[in-house]
Amino acid sequence: MNIEEGLIDIICFLEEFFVDHGMNPALALYLNLLINLIVLTLIVLGINYMIKHFIIEGFKLFTNKTKTTLDDFLIKSNFPKYVGRFLPIFVVYKLFPLIFSNFPDILHAFYFVLKIYIIILVIWICRSVLRSTRNYLKTREEFNDKPLESFSQIIMIFIWIVGLMFIFSEITGKSVVGFAISLGAASAVILLIFKDTILGLVASIQVSVNDIVRIGDWITFEKFGADGTVTEINLATVRVQNWDNTFTTIPTYSLISDSFQNWRGMQESPGRRIKRSVYIKQNSVKFLTSEKIEELKKIKLIAPYLETKQSEIDKYNESNNVDKSLLINGRNQTNLGIFRKYADTYLHEHSAVHKEMYIIVRHLAPTANGIPLEILCFSRDKRWENFEYISADIFDHLIAAIPYFDLQLFEAPSGDDFRDYLGKRSES
Structure with a gap:
């Protein structure tokens, strides 16, 4: 007898027991199903408790002893928590089909929901790693003036696009390649809907590659009434703290479409x-x-x-x-x-x-x-x-x-x- 057959015997034990003691077979089936679901829920909650109080806390103790701060940022972005969720998913993936072996429709819905959840969980893990990397690089002097916010947003948008392609592939039953081809056919509509985002994406890349503006630069942009220090550069906007301590938000695309004054050359010159x-x-x-x-x-x-x-x-x-x-x-x-x-x-x-x-x-x-x-x-x-x-x-x-x-x-x-x-x- 293999492990799977042993699990099936355990799961069906109460149903057979109830039938042997004179209970209606249909009622015994549903009562056994309810009890198995309660047991499965308790097992998942127990695993989550272990992950939270042993694995995550152990990871925190480990990070406290290391010299690098990257693992500290991983803790803050819930990276261990997201990774730890794969263990209860694995348990549910193995036990749920055995519990609902007589309910194929429910199993089909279960597999569909589980796949969607795994895709979203992978996106969350990628986002956690990306945020941790960004926050870690901000602590490094050589990256202080780099638009890390824009880079992370660009990568995150790409990750979400790929993730949504897999989700729609699961919903429609088409392959990812086929969905990508369909997406290409609708590109004109997509360009119209996401025009501002695409312009911001292009502008962020050009600003970074051509080194037009860095965080910490003093810029003067008369069109938007900005005269101060750049504090943040992201995909859609550039945030400037003016000399009167007010803030001005400038569309990122304006940095390449309009004329403004950057005082960095003066700041780097001898006088x-x-x-x-x-x-x-x-x-x-x-x-x-x-x-x-x-x-x-x-x-x-x-x-x-x-x-x-x-x-x-x-x-x-x-x-x-x-x-x-x-x-x-x-x-x-x-x-x-x-x-x-x-x-x-x-x-x-x-x-x-x-x-x-x-x-x-x-x-x-x-x-x-x-x-x-x-x-x-x-x-x-x-x-x-x-x-x-x-x-x-x-x-x-x-x-x-x-x-x-x-x-x-x-x-x-x-x-x-x-x-x-x-x-x-x-x-x-």
Whole structure:
């Protein structure tokens, strides 16, 4: 006698016992069936209890002694619990057909439900492993800026598609290959229904492969009002924490379809660019007399330059017999030119300005608001608050220095200016 025959004898024992003691055969059959189901339920509950209190707890004790954290994440994602469910499934798979051997319709439904459950259980196990791997990689420094959420979602979607194909195959009775062919025929409808998901999938792959955005990047996306740090990248959206601590959600596809600004290059470069202008009144620009030049030589930063430059200009004018009764004749220095040199020297001497990157002080085309004198340099400190402090410090000094060169800043007149002007006119 093999094991299966012995189990059949045990299962049918009560039915034979009831019939031998005068019970109706049909009633004995159903009563025996009910008792066997209760026994099977108790066996399954006992196995689940063992799995929970011995196998899973033993796995937890094992993970506590290991150095790696991957097994800890497997515990948190219920991986041992899902795997442990295969043991009661195996017991039910072996005993249920013996209990319901006289009920083929119920057996057919049982096998169908069991197969569906096993497919879903496998999907849950894959999801558990995927989540554990993702969470583990997040703890590794080399993966901190990678869109792991997008990768895991893409893989999970693929797993669900495969799982659903097997489920529909069981429901329809078609092979997986045949179902896949039918799915291909309905691809146009699928593309229409899942358009946003597919666009997000494509965008996530392109963002990752082309390294367009990483977690931790500072991006500015005016269309969505985003200006801050990327905190999460997933299949459908990119989450940005703005500098005012609000959050903006951007569709992932927008990162490849629209234009935005990524400040990563600045963050990885040696310095952060300062590019601002001061506007000089055009009628305040003039040639300098020798007396004014002597006065400006008291400014330490440009004294050596003035000595050398003025000597060169004087030699040129003398050698060419230039009539200097008019300042416009020959070569001359202007107050704006000397101020430009002063600003350039000041930037080269400033301790917070990066000396190995561009330092430029230049004129832009004159405007209705005056002559823009643009300052372009790079601060050593790239932190936002320090960068703003350095920029303000530079322009505070330059604006305060402008009057020493007999220059004036352009400023649109305010109501007080008109009031003062009219008051003076009325007094005169």
